[in-house]
Amino acid sequence: MLVFCTIPRPFKFEIGKQELNCMAPPTTLAVGSLVWVEDSDIAWIDGEVVQVNGEDIKVLCTSGKMVVVKASNVYPKDAEAPSCGVDDMTKLAYLHEPSVLQNLRSRYDMNEIYTYTGNILIAVNPFRKLPHLYDSHMMAQYKGAAFGELSPHPFAVADAAYRLMINDGISQSILVSGESGAGKTVSTKLLMQYLAYMGGRAASEGRTVEQQVLESNPVLEAFGNAKTVRNNNSSRFGKFVEIQFDRRGRISGAAVRTYLLERSRVCQVSDPERNYHCFYMLCAAPPEVSSF
Numbered sequence: 481m482l483v484f485c486t487i488p489r490p491f492k493f494e495i496g497k498q499e500l501n502c503m504a505p506p507t508t509l510a511v512g513s514l515v516w517v518e519d520s521d522i523a524w525i526d527g528e529v530v531q532v533n534g535e536d537i538k539v540l541c542t543s544g545k546m547v548v549v550k551a552s553n554v555y556p557k558d559a560e561a562p563s564c565g566v567d568d569m570t571k572l573a574y575l576h577e578p579s580v581l582q583n584l585r586s587r588y589d590m591n592e593i594y595t596y597t598g599n600i601l602i603a604v605n606p607f608r609k610l611p612h613l614y615d616s617h618m619m620a621q622y623k624g625a626a627f628g629e630l631s632p633h634p635f636a637v638a639d640a641a642y643r644l645m646i647n648d649g650i651s652q653s654i655l656v657s658g659e660s661g662a663g664k665t666v667s668t669k670l671l672m673q674y675l676a677y678m679g680g681r682a683a684s685e686g687r688t689v690e691q692q693v694l695e696s697n698p699v700l701e702a703f704g705n706a707k708t709v710r711n712n713n714s715s716r717f718g719k720f721v722e723i724q725f726d727r728r729g730r731i732s733g734a735a736v737r738t739y740l741l742e743r744s745r746v747c748q749v750s751d752p753e754r755n756y757h758c759f760y761m762l763c764a765a766p767p768e769v770s771s772f
């Protein structure tokens with residue numbers, strides 16, 4: 481059995497600063513060291529230490545600005561980090577917030593929206609369609625490939641879970657987490673699409689379970705999704721998707737459990753947000769459907 485759980489989170493950088501600091505090797509700051517300092521406009525900016533005066537560090541930023549910051553607020557920068565980033569952040573010399581963000585940004589600039597941190601997949605929402613990433617050719621490539629062998633991808637996560645389930649005979653779960661609009665719903669659909677590909681039955685066998693699960697999404701979204709300031713199709717409920725497989729690894733059943741629907745939205749919506757899609761669909765439907 482495979483389950484997915486989508487959990488909306490408040491906006492927060494996933495890996496806490498403290499935790500990351502612990503992972504960074506101790507560094508000595510000296511004149512000439514390359515560092516990251518916090519910036520009110522662009523979050524983090526890199527620069528070079530030009531003066532060390534006890535706890536006070538003077539940094540010449542790449543923007544040309546000179547700042548004085550406390551040594552505890554300065555993070556070392558890896559001068560040898562590849563400009564195209566790394567596909568697994570455990571390869572970074574420093575695993576602190578600016579280094580992680582810089583790596584994600586470098587990859588994003590090259591249309592690489594997925595990055596691993598060990599066996600965790602980080603997805604950066606591209607806010608545009610990238611169909612070549614998800615076609616059947618791509619699914620065929622990930623089928624049976626060792627985790628980490630190909631570029632980071634939700635298909636690799638789904639494939640690893642599927643194979644663990646088949647080989648070890650133990651149920652697997654995939655947790656999809658992120659702030660509103662991060663791409664949880666899209667990622668979950670991709671995972672389901674891949675599992676339907678792996679465990680699906682031939683079209684000749686009639687309307688299959690995986691088809692029914694994928695087709696249930698628009699209905700669930702009509703009643704549980706709404707436009708918010710962060711996302712035009714925001715899920716206002718948590719979702720627990722369970723997919724059951726038979727011994728041969730073919731999908732035999734599925735269950736979708738929903739919880740914590742934001743019920744107050746039905747009677748109270750603040751502009752420019754909207755009520756649940758189903759109400760607008762009913763109003764837009766031809767009279768014979770809406771009077772049904």
Ligand SMILES: Nc1ncnc2c1ncn2[C@@H]1O[C@H](COP(=O)(O)OP(=O)(O)OP(=O)(O)O)[C@@H](O)[C@H]1O
Nearest residue numbers: 488605607608660661662663664665666711714715
């Ligand atoms: N991998 C992707 N490729 C292209 N567009 C994406 C991708 N992921 C997300 N998007 C875009 O971002 C929008 C928001 O994503 P999604 O609805 O999955 O967010 P969410 O995390 O489920 O948000 P919420 O918690 O509000 O429901 C999608 O409607 C889609 O337009």
